[in-house]
Amino acid sequence: xxxxxxxTLVWHWPIAIYLFLAGASAGAMFxxxxxxxxxxxxxxxxxxxxxxxxxxxxVAVMAGLGILVLDLTKPxxxxxxxxxxxxxxxxxxxVLILLIYQVFMxxxxxxxxxxxxxxxxxxxxxxxxxxxxxxxxxxxxxxxxLVIFSLALGAYTGFLLSALPGYPMLKxxxxxxxxxASGLSSGAASSLLGGVLLNANPxxxxxHFIHKVEIPLILVEIVLIFTFFMxxxxxxxxxxxxxxxxxxxxxxxWIFWIGIVGLGLSGPLAMNLFMTATSKRKxxxxxxxxxxxLIGVLLLRNFILYTGQMTVV
Amino acid sequence: MENSKRRFLKGTCALLAGASGATLLAxxxxxxxxxxxxxxKYALIHDETKCIGCKACExxxxxxxxxxxxxxxxxxxxxxxxxxxxxxxxxxxRKSCQHCEDAPCVNVCPTGAAFIDKETGIVSVDAWKCxxxxxxxxxxxxxxxxxxxxxxAADKCDFCRETNLAQGKxxxxxxxxxxxxxxxxxxxxxxxxxxxxxxxxxTQRAKVDLxxxxxxxxxxxxxxxxxI
Ligand code: SF4
Ligand code: SF4
Ligand code: SF4
Numbered sequence: 001x002x003x004x005x006x007x008t009l010v011w012h013w014p015i016a017i018y019l020f021l022a023g024a025s026a027g028a029m030f031x032x033x034x035x036x037x038x039x040x041x042x043x044x045x046x047x048x049x050x051x052x053x054x055x056x057x058x059v060a061v062m063a064g065l066g067i068l069v070l071d072l073t074k075p076x077x078x079x080x081x082x083x084x085x086x087x088x089x090x091x092x093x094x095v096l097i098l099l100i101y102q103v104f105m106x107x108x109x110x111x112x113x114x115x116x117x118x119x120x121x122x123x124x125x126x127x128x129x130x131x132x133x134x135x136x137x138x139x140x141x142x143x144x145x146l147v148i149f150s151l152a153l154g155a156y157t158g159f160l161l162s163a164l165p166g167y168p169m170l171k172x173x174x175x176x177x178x179x180x181a182s183g184l185s186s187g188a189a190s191s192l193l194g195g196v197l198l199n200a201n202p203x204x205x206x207x208h209f210i211h212k213v214e215i216p217l218i219l220v221e222i223v224l225i226f227t228f229f230m231x232x233x234x235x236x237x238x239x240x241x242x243x244x245x246x247x248x249x250x251x252x253x254w255i256f257w258i259g260i261v262g263l264g265l266s267g268p269l270a271m272n273l274f275m276t277a278t279s280k281r282k283x284x285x286x287x288x289x290x291x292x293x294l295i296g297v298l299l300l301r302n303f304i305l306y307t308g309q310m311t312v313v
Numbered sequence: 314m315e316n317s318k319r320r321f322l323k324g325t326c327a328l329l330a331g332a333s334g335a336t337l338l339a340x341x342x343x344x345x346x347x348x349x350x351x352x353x354k355y356a357l358i359h360d361e362t363k364c365i366g367c368k369a370c371e372x373x374x375x376x377x378x379x380x381x382x383x384x385x386x387x388x389x390x391x392x393x394x395x396x397x398x399x400x401x402x403x404x405x406x407r408k409s410c411q412h413c414e415d416a417p418c419v420n421v422c423p424t425g426a427a428f429i430d431k432e433t434g435i436v437s438v439d440a441w442k443c444x445x446x447x448x449x450x451x452x453x454x455x456x457x458x459x460x461x462x463x464x465x466a467a468d469k470c471d472f473c474r475e476t477n478l479a480q481g482k483x484x485x486x487x488x489x490x491x492x493x494x495x496x497x498x499x500x501x502x503x504x505x506x507x508x509x510x511x512x513x514x515x516t517q518r519a520k521v522d523l524x525x526x527x528x529x530x531x532x533x534x535x536x537x538x539x540x541i
Contacts, residue, residue, distance in 0.1 A: 071445070072467040089420065166453060166455075313454055313523065
């Protein structure tokens with residue numbers, strides 16, 4: 001059996017990329033809200049990191065949707081997903097979450113940049129000012145719902161796979177939590193990377209804050225991965241077989257131990273601890289750590305998707 | 314701030330209440346559906362002790378349902394030979410849709426293109442509604458679904474629902490079988506042959522522990538293999 005082509009493989013890497021992008025978008029929005037409310041308050045829109053998150057989130061979620069549509073065997077019929085709904089289907093509910101999430105995302109971003117938008121529109125389109133004023137009355141509600149929907153979107157990327165009863169490794173209640181946690185950390189990483197690329201100060205208080213949240217987040221991820229595989233091994237039978245097949249010797253075993261556990265989790269954890277302890281936050285450190293996290297999360301999505309489909313009940 | 318917090322809380326509560334109300338409604342209507350008691354529920358038995366592996370069923374299915382080359386709704390899988398010459402034998406088992414009562418393919422399909430026909434209990438695909446996301450193919454624990462290369466929609470055995478059954482005939486495989494190894498009929502009718510055979514023979518269904526409640530039964534032939 002080859003690592004990338006086997007009989008029971010139905011969903012290929014485009015789905016992993018879709019799951020990655022949806023998770024990163026949700027995570028970026030989540031951290032943008034946190035940064036605004038706990039660190040920056042009113043002038044949040046001037047922060048390069050928040051700006052980066054506001055670019056990453058919409059681009060990632062739309063690119064993800066685009067990949068999902070292109071991956072259909074009938075891409076021109078994709079509108080049927082938007083017209084017909086099946087309340088029992090995780091994918092159907094996920095698409096709904098994705099759409100509502102985008103609405104709140106754009107409203108929140110609009111409110112975030114209200115000052116510059118208002119200033120720009122004042123003489124040109126005064127009507128816009130009325131709209132933003134009206135929208136700002138619901139700012140708290142929009143923010144709250146955005147947080148709820150971004151968490152839902154992050155978890156959905158896991159539920160999508162855990163709803164597949166034929167694959168014992170995927171039918172696992174820990175998977176949504178694991179994907180939520182790793183989605184959040186990919187969102188944090190992409191905001192950091194985007195921020196420093198936009199020439200924001202790598203030693204800014206936003207970075208301090210994100211690092212403070214990221215360290216426990218990575219620890220939680222490690223615990224979740226451990227629980228994930230421990231649960232499989234203790235279930236016995238095909239679940240146990242699937243677990244050992246995935247993390248044992250072979251292509252995916254290397255990906256798991258070197259790529260995910262080593263580069264994706266231990267690397268950023270060590271770097272974050274180092275940067276927090278020494279207060280040395282250089283451009284290269286911040287960017288490098290963020291890249292490692294992103295690679296780790298992308299590998300994790302592919303790893304779970306492929307090895308999950310290798311073993312059937 | 315106090316005010317906006319309160320508003321946020323109110324909004325969230327309303328949303329949660331609305332969401333749980335909607336789920337409740339969905340469950341209630343789902344349980345109503347389950348109560349509706351159709352008088353027909355089709356099932357199929359493959360008697361492996363009678364099957365000679367001639368594959369006439371495969372050919373008949375392909376012709377009747379215009380299944381393109383390269384894909385199949387029905388496969389007879391052969392294992393063996395077992396035993397010592399001259400007492401050698403093969404084992405044949407049927408691989409096709411099990412028409413699950415609680416069908417994973419139907420549960421995951423985002424558009425409802427994969428559906429259970431309420432009148433007959435047949436699990437089927439509406440090729441027009443299907444967008445080809447392949448979620449159902451991944452979800453089916455029996456791995457018998459495929460993308461039809463002509464329609465680009467998901468496809469599988471539907472007990473000839475649109476062809477032979479619609480014309481009042483038996484499914485193509487059943488009609489073609491020379492040894493009468495396939496028995497098709499209505500589980501809800503106590504006089505039907507399918508019920509008689511089920512009552513008279515020990516039968517098995519695949520992967521029942523998944524809770525899928527399949528309606529493809531098999532009368533198991535000796536397998537010639539000791540597997541632990
Ligand atoms: S066997 Fe597969 S395709 Fe057939 S009803 Fe069950 S889950 Fe659906
Ligand atoms: S491939 Fe078609 S039938 Fe299968 S889940 Fe997707 S839309 Fe439904
Ligand atoms: S036609 Fe009947 S005997 Fe021949 S392979 Fe099919 S089930 Fe077996």
